[in-house]
Amino acid sequence: MATLSPTQSPKARRRASTRRRNNSHLPPYNNQSQHDPHDAAIAAIRTFLKNHTSYDALPVSFRLIVLDTKLNVKKALQCLLLNGVVSAPLWNSERSKFAGMLTVLDIIHLIQYYYRTTSYDYAAAEVEHFRLESLRDIENELGVAQPPLHREHPSSTLYDAARLLIQTHARRLPLLDNDSETGHEVIVSVLTQYRLLKFISINCNKEIQQLHLSLRKLKIGTYVGQATEDVPEGQRPNPYYPIATATPNTPVFDVVHMFSERSISAVPIVNEEGIVVNLYETVDVITLVRLGAYQSLDLTIAEALGQRSPDFPGVVICTASDSLGTLFQLIKRRRVHRLVVVEGEASICLEEERRGGKKGRLLGIITLSDVLRYVIGKAPVSDMAEQEEEVRPTQSEPNIGASASTSAEFSADAGGPGPSTAAAAPSSETPEETETHPEE
Incomplete structure (x- = not known):
């Protein structure tokens, strides 16, 4: 008859299982966090946010x-x-x-x-x-x-x-x-x-380097054909549903209606082939209003874009294969509020850096809300x-x-905001001369 060694004994195994283990420093958001660097990085970022005001x-x-x-x-x-x-x-x-x-x-x-x-x-x-x-x-x-x-x-x-x-x-x-x-x-x-x-x-460089999974795999953003199972193809508002789009010949007011009805702040402009040629934003409408050109709402998008300020930073384009870490690196370098997802394998870039070449067919759009919701x-x-x-x-x-x-x-006596508590505590960020809060 075979005999069990002390290390093989069921009793010994039970004693070993009662040993107390050290607690993990990372919140157990899922069982794969200990094995997947991406999940561990997300957990660490959440912990970081809980420790800062x-x-x-x-x-x-x-x-x-x-x-x-x-x-x-x-x-x-x-x-x-x-x-x-x-x-x-x-x-x-x-x-x-x-x-x-x-x-x-x-x-x-x-x-x-x-x-x-x-x-x-x-x-x-x-x-x-x-x-x-x-x-x-x-x-x-x-x-x-x-x-x-x-x-x-x-x-x-x-x-x-x-x-x-x-x-x-x-x-x-x-x-x-x-x-x-x-x-x-x-x-x-x-x-x-x-x-x-x-x-x-700026403050989570190590964690950001571990965010290697693609934006599409993480389901960050809205993509063409997403959640359309219950909507017959003939009843979809446009072939890019659920993304609101316009063409260069679309009247400005039609896009204004999209902004108001859907509470969105930008609409991709595509040509007949579905290639992204530009982006029309709510701030572009405000530019027309500032000039007192209310009648300009009858202009086409192409005509209205001709009055856009030369300071427009350009359309930020990415592909579905770009990683979340790459997106964070972009946010670190420059102000960005949304990205247009197009076909192709190129990494995140600016529209003006792609002039003269094919920009790609529209696949989706990613907002900062989408990124924050995932994080x-x-x-x-x-x-x-x-x-x-x-x-x-x-x-x-x-x-x-x-x-x-x-x-x-505003004076404190008048009950206004008052200047005394408006100073911000220094952050780990590079000091800036002036910070304003534009539309996101």
């Missing part, structure tokens, strides 16, 4: 434009354009309270309303007197969703701030504190998706329910407005 991600030097709800639309728009921004926190001077954010989409809704219901001449005259506090009435008329009145404390973790951005489908998050002497709300700054992702790209992942249901209870907006609070002033011009 929103203060840490703010630049050393920045300016903050705060607008009052009593300001009319035209002056508010001029204020934004003169300061090189396309969004700003709003302030209700009567209540001495934060009143939400003014974004390009608010202006898009207003343009759509005037274009549908009035004449050009009436719109040009009315916009001189129309106050931003009435914008929500316009949105109700159009039947579009109103943005939530969300905010976060600057000392909250970046992980919590990122989760709130994802939960509310927002591109930017106002950071509010309270003045210790007056108790009034103080608008400290605005945390954008780009600022948050750039903070990761943060799905939060536990209990945590999300708790957070929804904490940030549930007050429905009666107005969420628009503007006054052409910087935060330093």
Whole structure:
């Protein structure tokens, strides 16, 4: 009869199994994290965000434009354009309270309303007197969703701030504190998706190098033919569904309608062969409005792009085989808000670097929201329910407005944002002279 050695004994094996193991330093997001460098890197980035606050991600030097709800639309728009921004926190001077954010989409809704219901001449005259506090009435008329009145404390973790951005489908998050002497709300700054992702790209170099999986494999972005099983081919709005597209001959107003109806900020421009030739953005519409050219909404996209500022940075193009790490390296080098995915094997590049060559057929589009949603992942249901209870907006609070002033011009006695707490804590990022918050 065979005998078991001490090391083979079931009793010995049971004793060995009761030994206490050291806890892992990385959260156990999945069973493969210990073996897959990509998953381990994502887990480490999430831990990094939980150990840093929103203060840490703010630049050393920045300016903050705060607008009052009593300001009319035209002056508010001029204020934004003169300061090189396309969004700003709003302030209700009567209540001495934060009143939400003014974004390009608010202006898009207003343009759509005037274009549908009035004449050009009436719109040009009315916009001189129309106050931003009435914008929500316009949105109700159009039947579009109103943005939530969300905010976060600057000392909250970046992980919590990122989760709130994802939960509310927002591109930017106002950071509010309270003045210790007056108790009034103080608008400290605005945390954008780009600022948050750039903070990761600068401070998590080792982890980013491990993000080797492709964007398509990670299901980051929206791709042609995605989620179309329940939509008959003949009923799809365009052959690139669910991506909204336009051609050079599409009227500008048709694209404005896409912006307003789908709450998107850019539409790829494709030719008859499906080749991406350009990108039309909400900021391009604002350029036309600034010039007072309301009738320009009847122009074609090709004609409107001829009036685009020469400072336009170009379209960022990538392929589905590009890695998430490569995308983070791009965010580290330059400001980018979205990427157009095309056929081919070339890595991420700029449109102007590909002139004279075939840019590729449209395959998809990737936004910063898509990237952030993947990096943060799905939060536990209990945590999300708790957070929804904490940030549930007050429905009666107005969420628009503007006054052409910087935060330093509001005094603490008046209950304004006040300059005392607007300074950002130094981050690990290279200091910048001035930081603004453009559309993302």
